[in-house]
Amino acid sequence: MSQPTFVLVRPQMGENIGGAARAMWNFGLDRMRLVAPRDGWPNQKAVAMASGAGRLLDNAGLFETTADALHDSHFVLATTARPRGLTKPVLTPERAMQIAAERIAAGEKVAVLFGPERAGMENDDIARANAIISVPVNPEFASLNLAQCVLLTAYEWRRQTAEITHETVEMAGADWATNVEIEKLSEHYEETLEQAGFFFPETKAASMKLNLRNLWSRMPLTRSDVQVLHGVLRQMVRWKERG
Known part of the structure; x- marks a missing residue:
């Protein structure tokens, strides 16, 4: 199935890259791109953290700049806690993945940007996005770990594109009474x-x-x-x- 590409912009720790890969694969996503990872690539700490999702790291694209990583994208979403003075549509993860699913179904390629762990993305990166994803977190503690942010976004993608049973009962071999x-x-x-x-x-x-x-x-x-x-x-x- 067509899916968005998750682009990690200048990620700092291999463990977070591995955690992001694991979070993506939890929800059926396997298209990862890396922009100038701080500790180089490949990274053994990322492999260890990814556990069963190591195939994402093996196939991850490596790029020097954000512009290079987005070269084939039609629509770009950037995850950030605030717009940083830029005029952009600000979407919840749910709405963002709804739009992503619609555009991908129409034949477009969609990318989602995730910034470095310490300070998030710079305005130069955010300016390349068509819209912003903002997670409705506690305003007094809005910072999300990279892998957490990837997990939230990947979960919303799954909700929009997979058949999900919202409630079920484990019968444990029993039958309902007539x-x-x-x-x-x-x-x-x-x-x-x-x-x-x-x-x-x-x-x-x-x-x-x-x-x-x-x-x-x-x-x-x-x-x-x-x-x-x-x-x-x-x-x-x-x-x-x-x-």
């Missing part, structure tokens, strides 16, 4: 509670039974749950009879 099984459970409890004199006074019995049935319908019960609840009630009756 309506018939829940109906039988409800009848079992009603009959037993009736014999125990639970539905009192008689004028409130109908509403009490209705509330009880509503309780069962609200509970996501498995067949095992139903069997346990039947067993609990039977054992309580047996215990009462023995007493």
